[in-house]
Amino acid sequence: MWFKSVCKSVLLGVPIGITFLDTVGYVARVEGISMQPVLNPDSKNTDYVFLSRWAVRDYNLRRGDVISLVSPKDPNQKIIKRIVGLQGDVVNTLGYKTQYVRVPEGHCWVEGDHTGHTLDSNTFGPVSLGLVNARAAYIVWPPRRWQKLEAKVPDHRKPYLEK
Amino acid sequence: MAFTRIIGKTCGFIGYALQTACITHCTFEYVGDFVMCSGPSMEPTLQTNNVLFTEHVSPRLQRLRRGDIVICRSPSNPKQNICKRITGLPGDRVRGNFPRRNQVVPRGHVWLEGDNSSNSADSRTYGPVPEGLIRSRVVCRVWPLDKISLMSQY
Numbered sequence: 001m002w003f004k005s006v007c008k009s010v011l012l013g014v015p016i017g018i019t020f021l022d023t024v025g026y027v028a029r030v031e032g033i034s035m036q037p038v039l040n041p042d043s044k045n046t047d048y049v050f051l052s053r054w055a056v057r058d059y060n061l062r063r064g065d066v067i068s069l070v071s072p073k074d075p076n077q078k079i080i081k082r083i084v085g086l087q088g089d090v091v092n093t094l095g096y097k098t099q100y101v102r103v104p105e106g107h108c109w110v111e112g113d114h115t116g117h118t119l120d121s122n123t124f125g126p127v128s129l130g131l132v133n134a135r136a137a138y139i140v141w142p143p144r145r146w147q148k149l150e151a152k153v154p155d156h157r158k159p160y161l162e163k
Numbered sequence: 164m165a166f167t168r169i170i171g172k173t174c175g176f177i178g179y180a181l182q183t184a185c186i187t188h189c190t191f192e193y194v195g196d197f198v199m200c201s202g203p204s205m206e207p208t209l210q211t212n213n214v215l216f217t218e219h220v221s222p223r224l225q226r227l228r229r230g231d232i233v234i235c236r237s238p239s240n241p242k243q244n245i246c247k248r249i250t251g252l253p254g255d256r257v258r259g260n261f262p263r264r265n266q267v268v269p270r271g272h273v274w275l276e277g278d279n280s281s282n283s284a285d286s287r288t289y290g291p292v293p294e295g296l297i298r299s300r301v302v303c304r305v306w307p308l309d310k311i312s313l314m315s316q317y
Contacts, residue, residue: 012182019185022192059241070295073271075225106239130236130296 025052027140028068030080034112034119038066038149039080039139048141049080049149051134059129061086061108063159064151066136069110072124078133081120084153085109088163094122100160101126108132111157193219196299198234200246204277204284205232208314209246214306215314217299225294227252227273232301232314235275238289244298247275247285260287273297 030039030047039047051068061067063083071077085091090102091109103109107126112118121127139145153159190196195218201211209215209232217234221227229249237243251257251274259266268274272291277283286292301314 012186015185015189016182018193019188022188070293071271072293072295073269075271075294104239106237106241128236128238128241128293128296130238130241131293132241 022053023057024054025050025134025137027051028078033117034114035066035080035082036114036117038113039136045142047139047145049136050138050140052137053134055135055137056132059132061129061132061135062151063089063162064153066149066151067110068133068136069127070131070133072127072131079119080136081110081112081118082153083108084111084121084157085126085159086163089159090161091121092160096122096125106130109159113154115157193223195219195302197305198244198246198299198301203282204279205246205248206279206282208232208248208278209304213304213310215246215301216303216305217301219299221300222294222297227294227297227300229255233275233297234299234301235292236296236298238292238296245275245285246301247277247283249273250276251286251291257286259290266291271295 027048027050030049033040033043039049061083063086065083066080067083068078068080071079085103086108087103087105089109090100093099093101094115103126106129108129109121109126111120111122136149138149139147195216198215198217200209200213200215222233227233227249229252231249232246233249234244234246237245251268253268253270253272255268255274257266257268257274258264268291271294273294274286275292276285276287303313304310
């Protein structure tokens with residue numbers, strides 16, 4: 001009898017959990033050095049961030065937001081980057097095909113903070129907003145690094161022309 | 164007494180509605196859902212206002228093949244979905260429009276084309292599409308009833 005009730009609560013509980021993770025958000029580990037110094041400032045400890053799915057439900061993103069997105073090169077991989085340019089902006093690129101790029105409609109320009117050690121829009125070009133998975137809102141672990149992630153673009157990476 | 168009973172009943176009803184909503188969300192997100200398509204780009208295979216059953220399993224497992232019809236987020240507007248046929252997988256050589264006539268589909272991308280090639284905005288306009296944008300694969304048409312048919316080629 002108890003077995004049946006356990007099965008029933010698992011069957012009903014799992015969809016509720018998945019829905020919560022899908023709509024509200026979840027915690028994920030950040031790997032790699034591409035977002036130094038904001039995330040993973042020393043390579044020994046890895047940060048855990050809260051990814052808010054709710055914040056991207058209608059794709060209202062601002063310049064400077066730290067977002068997680070599905071890599072355009074490998075759909076199994078998620079990457080975490082900062083939005084530098086939104087649609088219509090003209091971005092001064094670092095080693096892309098052309099020096100200046102106008103971000104097309106429905107796309108954004110993402111870059112890692114650790115210039116030169118990151119695989120970002122300077123390699124694969126503007127990314128479609130549909131690939132954006134969530135917005136990184138807080139660093140939640142380790143506890144002494146608990147903080148809100150502010151939306152700010154480094155001064156030297158501001159878009160050349162904002163729309 | 165009657166008051167507590169009403170509270171209890173309400174809570175029970177809300178819980179039941181929540182469960183149903185969550186189960187529906189998971190089914191539509193991970194198993195399959197129904198899509199109504201509009202627009203002329205997939206004629207003559209699909210007409211406007213056909214209802215399609217689509218499954219979300221093969222895009223998740225990356226079991227996509229040439230010839231599959233897929234539902235995909237539009238690259239230029241993430242709130243809009245498009246329905247196209249995959250005509251090129253990574254590494255394939257495809258024929259695009261004017262600025263880049265012949266190109267190779269890059270890794271992690273697919274080449275989408277509508278069946279109605281003269282009236283379709285597809286990869287020939289906006290280039291290869293990242294696989295991450297693909298939402299589901301069309302399995303069969305369920306409406307109108309006299310045109311029920313499987314859409315996958317096995």
